[in-house]
Amino acid sequence: MTARPRRSALFMPASNARAIEKAKGLDCDVVILDLEDAVAPELKAEARAAAVAAVATGGFGTRELVVRVNGLDTEWGADDCAAIARAAPDAILLPKISTPADLAIARAEVGRTVPLWAMIETCTAVIHIGALTGAAAEFGLSCLIAGTNDLAKEMRCRPDAARTALVPALATIVMAGRSNGLVVLDGVCNILDDGPVLADECGQGAMLGFDGKTLIHPAQIAAANRAFGASDAERAWAEAVIAAFAQPENADRGAIRVNGEMVERLHLAQAERILG
Ligand SMILES: CC(C)(COP(=O)(O)OP(=O)(O)OC[C@H]1O[C@@H](n2cnc3c(N)ncnc32)[C@H](O)[C@@H]1OP(=O)(O)O)[C@@H](O)C(=O)NCCC(=O)NCCSC(=O)C[C@H](O)C(=O)O
Numbered sequence: 100m101t102a103r104p105r106r107s108a109l110f111m112p113a114s115n116a117r118a119i120e121k122a123k124g125l126d127c128d129v130v131i132l133d134l135e136d137a138v139a140p141e142l143k144a145e146a147r148a149a150a151v152a153a154v155a156t157g158g159f160g161t162r163e164l165v166v167r168v169n170g171l172d173t174e175w176g177a178d179d180c181a182a183i184a185r186a187a188p189d190a191i192l193l194p195k196i197s198t199p200a201d202l203a204i205a206r207a208e209v210g211r212t213v214p215l216w217a218m219i220e221t222c223t224a225v226i227h228i229g230a231l232t233g234a235a236a237e238f239g240l241s242c243l244i245a246g247t248n249d250l251a252k253e254m255r256c257r258p259d260a261a262r263t264a265l266v267p268a269l270a271t272i273v274m275a276g277r278s279n280g281l282v283v284l285d286g287v288c289n290i291l292d293d294g295p296v297l298a299d300e301c302g303q304g305a306m307l308g309f310d311g312k313t314l315i316h317p318a319q320i321a322a323a324n325r326a327f328g329a330s331d332a333e334r335a336w337a338e339a340v341i342a343a344f345a346q347p348e349n350a351d352r353g354a355i356r357v358n359g360e361m362v363e364r365l366h367l368a369q370a371e372r373i374l375g
């Protein structure tokens with residue numbers, strides 16, 4: 100079983116040509132060209148053209164290339180969807196998606212082919228996330244990203260270093276994504292240095308079950324790759340579990356002892372995912 104890594108998903112303004120070139124050599128798994136919040140209104144058309152050109156030119160190697168469009172309730176959203184869908188990146192990321200109706204509108208604008216990713220960053224989206232993710236297959240939605248800045252703004256909460264006020268929403272997003280087979284990515288850390296705040300936030304995201312973290316600066320990539328990649332200890336555990344279940348005497352057993360721990364076949368599946 101193999102899974103595409105999405106440990107680190109780096110946002111950059113599509114209007115920033117230097118950042119886009121730099122991304123081609125960075126160790127991130129996903130590159131997200133932003134047309135929304137990182138781009139000033141007077142640069143929206145220029146940024147859209149730059150994103151189309153970047154997708155056409157390529158050069159991003161194995162990194163997934165995603166473009167975040169403007170909201171469909173803005174003057175730029177429909178034109179963004181049409182232009183970016185023609186360019187055909189690996190996915191189109193939709194901001195402020197709250198309901199299945201929002202997804203339906205976006206799918207109609209984008210057409211049938213390009214996969215959709217959605218920012219979960221409104222209170223309505225979190226409260227009604229079961230309906231949203233239940234419609235994922237119908238509208239080709241494959242990934243959820245927690246938009247923690249917008250969510251905190253709308254909640255009027257005051258997130259501390261441990262993101263206490265956001266944890267219920269973050270766990271809800273993970274569960275909703277998992278229950279529908281979607282990729283789930285944590286929100287950005289606004290502290291740009293690769294220091295303890297970022298390390299703790301990455302560790303918290305991995306602990307909550309996210310597949311990776313969205314990032315805003317190259318200095319944040321290594322911390323995300325470390326936190327969301329398998330550690331040496333996890334790899335050793337996975338190898339031991341797989342080897343134990345491969346023994347002929349365990350062929351028909353559901354639960355066995357490995358290095359002093361009970362492991363069941365659900366752990367075998369986890370071990371295969373870790374090594375995959
Ligand atoms: C945050 C920044 C504005 C900081 O910019 P700056 O101080 O100019 O960065 P540096 O001088 O440290 O840059 C050093 C070099 O790294 C390149 N760089 C910087 N950022 C990126 C990047 N994101 N991707 C690729 N390369 C980057 C610089 O070009 C320098 O290169 P060189 O000249 O060769 O040395 C800036 O980092 C930035 O714009 N970040 C992205 C902001 C963004 O995209 N925001 C939108 C997404 S987050 C969001 O919207 C949240 C969500 O919706 C929510 O609600 O939570």
Ligand SMILES: [Mg+2]
Nearest residue numbers: 220246248249
């Ligand atoms: Mg946002």
